[in-house]
Amino acid sequence: MRAALDRIGAITAKEFKHLIRDPRALALVLLLPIVQLLLFSYAISFDVRNVPTLVIDQDRTPASAEYLRNYEGSNFFSIVAHADSVAAATAAFDRNQARIAVVVPAGFGRQLAAGATASVAVLVDGSEPNSARVAQAYSKALNLLYDQRVAVSWAETQGLDLTSLGSLQPQIRTWYNPERRSSDFLIPGLMAVILMIVTVQQTAVTLVRERDQGTGEQMAVSPLRRGELMIGKLLPWTILAFLDVVAIVAVGIGILGVPLRGDPVVLAVAAVLFVFASLGMGLVISALAPTVDTASITALLVAFLPSFLLSGFAFALDQIPLVLQWIASAFPARYFVTVSRAVFLKGAGWSEAWPEVVSLGIFSLVVLTLASALHSRRSR
Amino acid sequence: MTLSDNSPEPAAIHVRGLTRTFDAVTAVDALDLAVPTGAVFGLLGPDGAGKSTLIRMLATVLAPDSGEADVFGHAVNKQPGAITGRIGYMSQQFSMYPDLTVAENLEFFARLRGVPKPLRRERAASLLTSMGMADFTSRQARKLSGGMKQKLMLASTLMHEPDLLLLDEPTTGVDPVSRREFWRILGDIHAQGKTVLVATPYMDEAERCTHVAFLDAGVVRHQGTPEALKASVPGTLVEVAAEDPRAALAALQGRPGIASTHLLGDTVRVLLHEGEPVDLDQWLADAGVAALARPIPMDMESVFAFLADARSSTGLPEEVPA
Numbered sequence: 220m221r222a223a224l225d226r227i228g229a230i231t232a233k234e235f236k237h238l239i240r241d242p243r244a245l246a247l248v249l250l251l252p253i254v255q256l257l258l259f260s261y262a263i264s265f266d267v268r269n270v271p272t273l274v275i276d277q278d279r280t281p282a283s284a285e286y287l288r289n290y291e292g293s294n295f296f297s298i299v300a301h302a303d304s305v306a307a308a309t310a311a312f313d314r315n316q317a318r319i320a321v322v323v324p325a326g327f328g329r330q331l332a333a334g335a336t337a338s339v340a341v342l343v344d345g346s347e348p349n350s351a352r353v354a355q356a357y358s359k360a361l362n363l364l365y366d367q368r369v370a371v372s373w374a375e376t377q378g379l380d381l382t383s384l385g386s387l388q389p390q391i392r393t394w395y396n397p398e399r400r401s402s403d404f405l406i407p408g409l410m411a412v413i414l415m416i417v418t419v420q421q422t423a424v425t426l427v428r429e430r431d432q433g434t435g436e437q438m439a440v441s442p443l444r445r446g447e448l449m450i451g452k453l454l455p456w457t458i459l460a461f462l463d464v465v466a467i468v469a470v471g472i473g474i475l476g477v478p479l480r481g482d483p484v485v486l487a488v489a490a491v492l493f494v495f496a497s498l499g500m501g502l503v504i505s506a507l508a509p510t511v512d513t514a515s516i517t518a519l520l521v522a523f524l525p526s527f528l529l530s531g532f533a534f535a536l537d538q539i540p541l542v543l544q545w546i547a548s549a550f551p552a553r554y555f556v557t558v559s560r561a562v563f564l565k566g567a568g569w570s571e572a573w574p575e576v577v578s579l580g581i582f583s584l585v586v587l588t589l590a591s592a593l594h595s596r597r598s599r
Numbered sequence: 600m601t602l603s604d605n606s607p608e609p610a611a612i613h614v615r616g617l618t619r620t621f622d623a624v625t626a627v628d629a630l631d632l633a634v635p636t637g638a639v640f641g642l643l644g645p646d647g648a649g650k651s652t653l654i655r656m657l658a659t660v661l662a663p664d665s666g667e668a669d670v671f672g673h674a675v676n677k678q679p680g681a682i683t684g685r686i687g688y689m690s691q692q693f694s695m696y697p698d699l700t701v702a703e704n705l706e707f708f709a710r711l712r713g714v715p716k717p718l719r720r721e722r723a724a725s726l727l728t729s730m731g732m733a734d735f736t737s738r739q740a741r742k743l744s745g746g747m748k749q750k751l752m753l754a755s756t757l758m759h760e761p762d763l764l765l766l767d768e769p770t771t772g773v774d775p776v777s778r779r780e781f782w783r784i785l786g787d788i789h790a791q792g793k794t795v796l797v798a799t800p801y802m803d804e805a806e807r808c809t810h811v812a813f814l815d816a817g818v819v820r821h822q823g824t825p826e827a828l829k830a831s832v833p834g835t836l837v838e839v840a841a842e843d844p845r846a847a848l849a850a851l852q853g854r855p856g857i858a859s860t861h862l863l864g865d866t867v868r869v870l871l872h873e874g875e876p877v878d879l880d881q882w883l884a885d886a887g888v889a890a891l892a893r894p895i896p897m898d899m900e901s902v903f904a905f906l907a908d909a910r911s912s913t914g915l916p917e918e919v920p921a
Contacts (some may be wrong), residue, residue, distance in 0.1 A: 222713055233699070240698040240739075433694030437755075439660045440683045441711040594848040 226443050230451025234425070238455070244421070252413045252463045256406065256470050269297040270553065273308055273317040276301065279326030286339070290321060305342075312344045320344050403478065405560035406471040408532035411552045413467060414490070415497050415526040416519075418460050420500025423518035425452055426594070427511050444594055449587070453498050460494040480566035489558040492579035496551035497522070499586030506593035526552035531560075554578045610669075611636040611763050611794040612657060617666035619652050628817035629666065634796055634810070639789045641808035642798040643903065647818035650798035651691055654767045657796070658688035670763065684712075687756025687848065691798075693748050693769040697741030701732065701751055704740055709758035717759065726754040730784060764788065766797040770804065782807050802901025805899035813903055821892065821906050829897045832905050834858050836897050837879065841890035849850035850886030851879065853886040861904045868901045 238245055272290060276283050284293070288297045299317055308320035322340040330338075419552060429435040438448060464487075471477040479486075500521060508514035527533055530552035536544060547553045554575040561567035561575075569576075607824060612634035619627045627649040636641045642650050655661035656668055659679035667674060669868050673681040695704040701755035705723040714722070730750045735743065749769050756764060766785075770778040782804065785795055789809075797808070805811045805825060812822035821828060821914050841847035847867045852860050869892075871877055878891045 225713070226711055229707055233696070233703075234708050237696070237698055267846050325714065432696065433692040434696060435657075436655075436660045436688070436690055437694050437708055438711065440688045441708065442680070442684065442713060443711050514834055533904065 222442070223444070223447055226441075227447050227451040227454070230443075231454045234452060234455040238459075246412055246420070246434065247261060248417050248459050248463070252467055253415065253470060255416075256409060256467055256475075257412055264497075270295060270319055271299045271317045272296040273311045273320040274298050274301050275303065275307065275320060275322045277303065277325045278323045278327040282328035282331050283323040286323060286327070287321065304513035308342050312342075319345070321567060331351070354382045403564060404560070405532075406467070406475060406477045407563040408530065408556045410464065410467050410471075410490075410559055411493065411530055411555045412523070412526045412532060414460055414463060414494060414555075415522040415552060417463055418456055418497040419522035420515065420518045421456055421497045421499040423504040423508065423513055423514040426502065426505035427508055431511060445591060449502065449591060450593075452502075453495070456498055457491070457494055460497075461491065464490045464494075477563060479563055481562035482568040483562070485567065485569055485572050486559060486562045489555055489562075489572065489576050489579055491553040492576065492583050493551055495583035496579060496586055499583055499590050500551075503593060505584060506590060525550035528554065530556040532556055551579055551582045554582070606892055609636060609672075610634060611671060612640075612796065613621070613667075613669045614653075614657075615667045616651070617668050619654065619656060619661065620664055620666050621819060625817055626655070627663075630814075630819060631815060632812060632822070634794060634817055637657045637789075637792055638796050638809045639785060639795045639797065639807065641805045641811040642802070642814060643802065643805055643811055643899075644795060644798075644814035645800060648814040650814055651767050652817075653814070654688075654765050654796065654798055655690075658686060658765050659683055660688070667699070672770060676912050680703075685761055686765055686907065687759070687761040689752045689764070689766045689769055691771065693738045693740075693752065695748070695751055695755065698739060700737045700739055701727070701743070702736040705758055708755050712759040721733070722758050722760075723754070726757055729787070730754060744777075746773045746780065748772055749777070749781060750784070753781070757788070759799045761793070763794045766795065766798065768798050768800065770799060770801065778804075802900040803898070804904060805903075809901070813906070815907075822871070825899055825902075826838055828899070828902050828906075832872050832897060832902050832909075835871045836901055837869040837871060837892050838895045839869060839879065839883070839890050839892045840865065841867065841883070841888055846886065846888045847883060847890045850883050850888050854882055859905050859908045861901070863900060863904070869902065870901070870905050 238248070274290065276287060287298075291298050296319070300307075300311065302311075305320075305322060308317070308322070311317040311320065320342040322342065324338065324340065327339070380596050426435075429438065468479070468486075472479055501518060504517050504521065505514050508517055525547065529536075529539070529547035529550060531547075532552070536547055536553060539547070558567070558572045558575045558579075561572050565571070610633040613631065614630055614632040617627055617632075618625065619628045626647075630649070630653065632653075642653070644650055652661065655917055656663050657670055657673060657684055659670075659675045662676055669675070670682045671685055672790075675682060696707070697847050699707065702723060705726075706719055709719045709722070710716075723736075724733075724895060730753070732750055732754070735747060740748065743751060752771060753766070756766075770781050773781065778801075785797065786807070788795060797804075799805070808825060810822070810824055811828065813820045823831070839851070844862055844867050848860055848862055851857060851867065851869055854877070856872050856877040857869055858872050859870040871881070877890055883890045883892070
């Protein structure tokens, strides 16, 4: 037992030496997560600010002017032009001058004064769905802030069909918190992406390299057992990945102001299991890949695509095709993203998050067993 | 006939009918071999003869398809654990970590082998000193010269003090000075009573072995001690140095009294039948070839050339008693 631990220690110490000797790998593991975190949260933000807005005031009363001042005073909208006719909206949308047009019809002030419900039309250029949706939500929220005296009609267009303007149907949408910042939503999911990239990539390459360098054969003539090699290889990456988790959480909470409302222990356990699952996937790749390059590219695909696209990070899982949902279920990222968001944002603890944590546990067990089996088949 | 039959020492390696194929290629073909304990056993043969495959099976890193191979009495496919602790295996490929230093490589593999820490330090220091590498302990392995790399690998195989060394072409691609140095170290290892099985494509290295086997197409063509193999080729060896060796070869081939001829570098090696008078100088002069002929002692290079010749023409016995 002591001998086995010493051999595991030898492997782990060696892995750290490799890492220290390879500045690129070191940067990838330690700096990339932070860089990615900041990049994603600032540059690729889904937040919408200063949406170019066209204002069409057909009422021209003090009441309509007051209502429209709300738009001017808001950070979300930036009034780019005033116009008289709805036709101006089409032109502005076509020239990309405006994303949104607020139409206050004649009679707005009179209706308000009479205590009736006044109506306002908000036209949204749907060609950029993300900002359109958010802008729509914000303007709706604005109306609600305006003492709910204004009923809003929406027209979401892909190029604005003016004929439909006369028969606008009020659409009921779920309440969308205008204070909500997308970084709160992004960072818990981003953790999965970063962890996957760091862990899968490294482990996928590591065993192929031992084989290529012939050092694998030297290990084969030593008393080192397969399981010991696996543990020795996984330990450093588990430690480093966990450091990454801590760094991401620290930057997320400290710099980006993401709330951590739930049980950190649940998050930590889920993170460890997720790291094991990812490392196991890396080991499976390294068992099957013929060369270091193949392993590296495969790892990138396996690590990046599912964790980015099929984890619920970028797209809500219930809105992607069923087949893709099944595929998503075959990767650990979706379970971890769910746990992470639940803990961060919904304040989840064991009672809410246990099914995903169990899924992660089963997944990592299966994939590590598979990796071990594949490697013993591959040798000799 | 195998060596163990009349060798006083028990065999360190005993191989019977060992076979291994890769797809359509039979790399080792029903091979028989016995390596006596304490021998420096040279495994000679061209590329693709099956030397590496044989050594890798003996090192337990490659499983045989059929046949038996025992190392120190343990079957390679049944008790690899009983074998690996007593062997040092040096692959043909450089198999140290290029980014680790000389000392770190030795330390790592010795630690895997379970060598206690104080011994690791001590042995690494004494091995590196004896190999003239004491100044390179903290150099990264990738920055070593070819000869140094081979010595590092040899040192690594010696850290756990194995009884048997399996060396797969340790001197291939190494400069002549380093090769000589390497064989000096092997001589020291032999003097310590260890058994060495060393594959090499260089015939001159066969001279330094206590026993040799010549492999071709996965089969042992000839084996024995260098002396016995030399004695098995009767006649006198003459070396003909000529400006145009091919012309000299043509002038001598098929003449009476000449058993065999072959080219070796810029010279022609001629084997003369015992007791038959020949006039090499005259024949060369008749052909208009400027050449100088002189008798030389038999060497392994010529032994194998003549044995291969004889096997294809007269069916001389393939195995020579030790």
